[in-house]
Amino acid sequence: MKPEILFLKYAFPCSFVLKQRGEISQETLDMLENAAINSMPLGREILEKIYFRAIARMKALAKELHKDYFSEDLIREYFTKRHNELLDGMCNGIKDKGLDIDKNAPPALKHLCKVFSSKIIKKGEDYYVVHYDYGGQNKKTRVVSRSLLPDAEIGDFVAIHYGYAVEKV
Amino acid sequence: MCLAIPGRIVKIKSNVAIVDYKTEQREGRIVEGHCKKGDYVIVQGGLVIEKIPKKQAEDWLKAFQK
Numbered sequence: 602m603k604p605e606i607l608f609l610k611y612a613f614p615c616s617f618v619l620k621q622r623g624e625i626s627q628e629t630l631d632m633l634e635n636a637a638i639n640s641m642p643l644g645r646e647i648l649e650k651i652y653f654r655a656i657a658r659m660k661a662l663a664k665e666l667h668k669d670y671f672s673e674d675l676i677r678e679y680f681t682k683r684h685n686e687l688l689d690g691m692c693n694g695i696k697d698k699g700l701d702i703d704k705n706a707p708p709a710l711k712h713l714c715k716v717f718s719s720k721i722i723k724k725g726e727d728y729y730v731v732h733y734d735y736g737g738q739n740k741k742t743r744v745v746s747r748s749l750l751p752d753a754e755i756g757d758f759v760a761i762h763y764g765y766a767v768e769k770v
Numbered sequence: 771m772c773l774a775i776p777g778r779i780v781k782i783k784s785n786v787a788i789v790d791y792k793t794e795q796r797e798g799r800i801v802e803g804h805c806k807k808g809d810y811v812i813v814q815g816g817l818v819i820e821k822i823p824k825k826q827a828e829d830w831l832k833a834f835q836k
Binding site: 614617618621706707708709710711713714723725727728730742743744745746748763764765 | 773774775776791801802803812813814815816817818819820822823826827829830
């Protein structure tokens, strides 16, 4: 998969929040949704402008790991690991302006923002119901849209971000 | 990080929740679990994906209004 497509699939679920915060317009949100659903690669300069927070953190991570910041490998490393660690406040040594307003954020919302590996237990017309581990013995259930990953089956493991299945893992 | 802002269910028609976000209203289908009027939820892709505990949702909304 082209890194531009993979990045957008992981980042797109956050776009609703950017719209709620007034950072992007409804037209931009629709354009991003269309590109994410149809796996259309957008220009990197557009992605870097809209998702500047993620890009800045990916660049920092790439520097640590001596990797290209816009490779499939690094995009997965960022969204499935670093992004969650930042939300858990585990990266105290890292300067991160974007986190300033989020320190007091409710746990339920931080939780939705994380990326989890989950198992599909039910398939609906346009959604999956998934199960995922959440601390020790706790299993959580979530409804996620099939729009970014329409062809997964019951029993498959998929990465989820907010209300979307992102890719098979 | 891009933490979502929850909306409040103002009406439920069969399995469709009308969710109020102050600036707009959005519809979300309830396909799993139970929701009732007054619950705070996150809607994405036309689906109610998760309920947010009331206290957490209200505190967060207050923080945003400041």
